[in-house]
Each structure stands twice: as structure tokens, then as C-alpha cells.
Amino acid sequence: MDQPQSRLHDHPEPHAASGLSQRLNRLRAGVLGANDGIVSVAAVVVGVAGVTTEPGPILVAGAAAVVGGAVSMALGEYVSVSSQRDSEEALIAKETAELRDDPEGELVELAELYRQRGLSEETAHQVAVELTEKDALSAHLSMELNIDQDDVVSPWHAASASFVAFLIGAVLPLIAVLLPPAGLRVPVTVVVTLIALAITGAVSARLGGAPQLRATLRVVIGGALALAATFLVGRLLGVSGVG
Numbered sequence: 001m002d003q004p005q006s007r008l009h010d011h012p013e014p015h016a017a018s019g020l021s022q023r024l025n026r027l028r029a030g031v032l033g034a035n036d037g038i039v040s041v042a043a044v045v046v047g048v049a050g051v052t053t054e055p056g057p058i059l060v061a062g063a064a065a066v067v068g069g070a071v072s073m074a075l076g077e078y079v080s081v082s083s084q085r086d087s088e089e090a091l092i093a094k095e096t097a098e099l100r101d102d103p104e105g106e107l108v109e110l111a112e113l114y115r116q117r118g119l120s121e122e123t124a125h126q127v128a129v130e131l132t133e134k135d136a137l138s139a140h141l142s143m144e145l146n147i148d149q150d151d152v153v154s155p156w157h158a159a160s161a162s163f164v165a166f167l168i169g170a171v172l173p174l175i176a177v178l179l180p181p182a183g184l185r186v187p188v189t190v191v192v193t194l195i196a197l198a199i200t201g202a203v204s205a206r207l208g209g210a211p212q213l214r215a216t217l218r219v220v221i222g223g224a225l226a227l228a229a230t231f232l233v234g235r236l237l238g239v240s241g242v243g
Contacts, residue, residue, distance in 0.1 A: 027207060030165040033073055035200040037169030039223050041065045042193040043230040045177040046186055050234025053182040062177065066170040074163035081155040092149055095140050106140060107132055113143050172196050190227055197223040 044065040048058050099106050107128055114124035131139035141147040176192035177185050201219030205212040 030161055031200050031204045031207065033162045033165030034169030035197065035204070035219065036073065037066075037069060037166035038172055038193055038196050038200065039226055040069050041170040042173035042176075042189060042223070043226045045173055046189055046227050047230035047234035049177060049186050049189070050231040051238035053185070055178055058177055058185075059174075062174040066167065066174060069170060070163050070166045073166040074159040077162040078155045078159035081153050081158040085153055085155060088147055088153070091145055091147060092137075092141060095145070096137060099136050099140065103132075103136070106136070110140060110143060169196070169200070186231065190224075193223060193227060194220050 041062055045058055045062040048061045052058070110132065111121075111125045111128035114127050115121055117124075119127065128139075138149060141149055173189050173193050173196075177189040180188040197219045198216050201216040202212045204219075205215035208215075
């Protein structure tokens with residue numbers, strides 16, 4: 001019976017791995033937020049540049065896209081993560097009540113879950129008993145629901161991270177379209193945007209363990225199509241006299 005007990009002493013290692021996984025997921029979400037900022041603002045300023053070479057309208061449209069996009073991203077993330085947090089808190093409350101009302105039944109359930117994972121009946125029972133004595137709620141949340149009660153997501157953290165990531169990405173095409181001479185604004189913005197997208201695509205793929213070349217090409221081609229479409233719309237509207 002010493003072998004299962006020694007494994008329990010090593011249990012913090014999966015927690016550390018879980019924490020690393022959570023950090024990588026947040027970082028990947030930040031990279032994707034920056035990617036959204038790059039594409040959406042670049043598409044707006046390139047579209048406006050297709051209508052006029054005057055920096056004023058381009059700056060106004062770009063600034064509006066930066067602020068509106070960042071706020072929208074943060075709000076969407078806050079609402080989404082708040083719903084996730086509410087669900088996790090409800091599950092934690094439900095599990096707490098079940099442990100209070102039927103501790104013996106919950107112990108049997110936990111042992112059965114470990115038995116289904118491949119442990120013998122005796123070992124599964126011993127593991128369930130020791131984990132229950134240590135922290136019954138954490139053991140059930142982890143095994144049954146894959147929830148860490150100390151790592152419940154914060155909607156404010158998620159919203160602020162999305163806001164900042166979008167803002168950082170969005171500023172790049174805005175600067176790129178305003179600094180060059182009028183005749184070079186669109187080409188420079190396109191080049192800067194595609195380079196930035198290539199970087200975010202490669203970083204996102206690396207964090208996710210996916211093939212970098214394929215992910216980078218996918219992001220770059222998608223961004224190029226978006227820029228081409230918005231520039232074409234702007235040019236057509238400008239020619240028709242709408243702008």
C-alpha cells in the first residue's frame with residue numbers, strides 16, 4: 001500500500017502542469033486578441049485609404065476602430081468568462097452540498113472513478129480515502145468535473161487582457177497607414193500587417209503545438225484577403241462618389 005501513497009505525495013506536479021496549461025491558454029488568447037486587432041483595424045484603414053488619401057478621415061476611422069474593437073473584445077470576453085465562472089461556481093456549490101449530504105456515497109463514487117481509470121478496487125478505495133481525508137471537495141471537483149476551485153477564471157482579468165492585446169495589435173496598422181507618404185500608405189500598411197500576422201500566427205501555433213508554417217500561411221492569407229476586400233470596397237465607393 002506504500003506505492004499509491006507515494007504517488008499521492010507527488011500529486012502537486014499535475015497541479016503545476018495544470019497551472020502552466022492555464023497560463024499558456026491565456027497567452028494564446030492574448031495572441032489571438034492581438035491578431036484580431038491587427039486584422040480589423042488594418043481592414044478599416046485600408047478601406048478608408050481606398051476612398052481618400054487625406055490623413056484626417058483615416059485617423060478618425062482608425063481610432064474609432066481601435067477603441068470600438070478593444071471595448072467590444074473586452075466586453076465579449078467578460079460576458080463569456082462570467083458565464084463560465086457562474087457555471088463553475090454552481091458546480092462547486094452542487095458538489096459541496098452532495099459531500100455534506102452523502103459523504104459515504106461520494107466516497108464510493110470517487111473510488112469507482114479511480115477504478116475506471118485502471119486502478120484495482122483496493123487501490124482505488126485507498127486513493128479515494130486518502131484524498132477525501134486531505135481535501136474531499138478538491139478531489140471530487142478534479143476527478144469528476146476537471147475543475148480546480150483555486151483556479152476559477154476571473155472575467156475582469158480576461159477582459160483586461162483581451163482589451164490590452166487588441167489595443168497593441170490595433171495600433172500597428174494605424175501607425176503604418178499614417179506615417180508614410182500618401183502614395184505608400186496602403187502598400188506599407190499591407191506589408192506591416194502581413195508581417196505582424198505572420199508573427200502572431202507562428203506564435204499561436206507554437207503555443208498550441210501545431211505546425212507553424214500551415215498556421216502562419218492560413219492567418220496571412222486570410223488577412224490578405226480581408227485587406228484586399230476592404231480596399232476594393234473603399235475604391236469602388238470612392239469611384240462611385242459615395243466617399
